[in-house]
Amino acid sequence: MTDSLSDFDGLLNWPSLQDWVATQSLPGTGPITAVNKLSGGSQNNIFLLSRKDASFVLRRPPKHLRPNSNETMLREARVLAALKGSAVPHPEFHAACADESVIGSAFYVMAALDGFMPIGALPGNYATDPQWRRAMGPEMVKAAAALAAVDYQAVGLSDFGKPDNWLERQVSRWRTQLDGYREMPNYPGSSLPYIDEVGDWLERNRPEKAHIGIIHGDLQFANVMFRKDEPRMAGLIDWELSTLGDPLLDLGWILTSWTEPGDPDMGRKPAVEPWDGFVSRADLIKQYGEISGRDMSDMPWFFVLACFKLTCLLEGTYARACAGKASMEMGNFLHNYALWLMAKARQLIA
Structure with missing residues (x-):
């Protein structure tokens, strides 16, 4: 055979x-x-x-x-x-x-998961029933909160990341990655606005303490699967960015993928369509706090950090595209997304 x-x-x-x-x-x-x-x-x-x-x-x-x-x-x-x-x-x-x-x-x-990845046009009842769409955000939050609740030491992941000084290292860690793209041939250098302004704000407004746990690292629509027979998540996938850190960053990541009135008007479309029926970012934050028992007053900082970190990661694909190592179409798409993220971050800190 x-x-x-x-x-x-x-x-x-x-x-x-x-x-x-x-x-x-x-x-x-x-x-x-x-x-x-x-x-x-x-x-x-x-x-x-x-x-x-x-x-x-x-x-x-x-x-x-x-x-x-x-x-x-x-x-x-x-x-x-x-x-x-x-x-x-x-x-x-x-x-x-x-x-x-x-x-x-x-x-x-x-194991294979029985479900679909929600990107672009939603299928079946997700396309026709706003209540099915309404369930998607809370399902993602429940998954993020469940991951945050796992005792990383008890499951043998004490050395899975670097929890020491996690908060203090974030801005310099991702800014260094962004600066490193200058070595790429034909990359014009970062033309991203507000990087310094947002980075300085993050440093000045750092939370007092991190709550270390397992983070997925890329919790967004492209990395979840939903069931077709009921509005429930089938599973989180693509764990390549998972590490130890403060799990509120995963919630911040979800918020970056959300679309709401008042977001920067830069031609960005919702990750899935139709979008009507989805709960608000405020609802997602409230739900996470209720499930986890965490004080959510630091959530704006983690939302801004998610925008900052994701910008630094996405710009890497643009730099590789300029060097001929990735699709220029994808590079431009992600560069434009990074521009939106920085505009959103500046909006949040204003």
């Missing part, structure tokens, strides 16, 4: 992968008989593998590995394994492989 399976231009090495599957305690029996490449994940590759009685998902880095690609894969696997039995909606972890000789990189296997 291996002969009929595509290797997707060298991303999967079937003889050695079949041998590895045979040694693991994975759902189903026998060799892999079918494979489909799934959409989603701009950097990494996701495949649905099927064998007798079962199917599961394999996730691996791109063919041309970055210096930290394998480490990132194994970090993702580690956090998913640590979440077993928690209230966090996530794909069940099955197994990981650090041996690059199997398919050319580290990879891991997890």
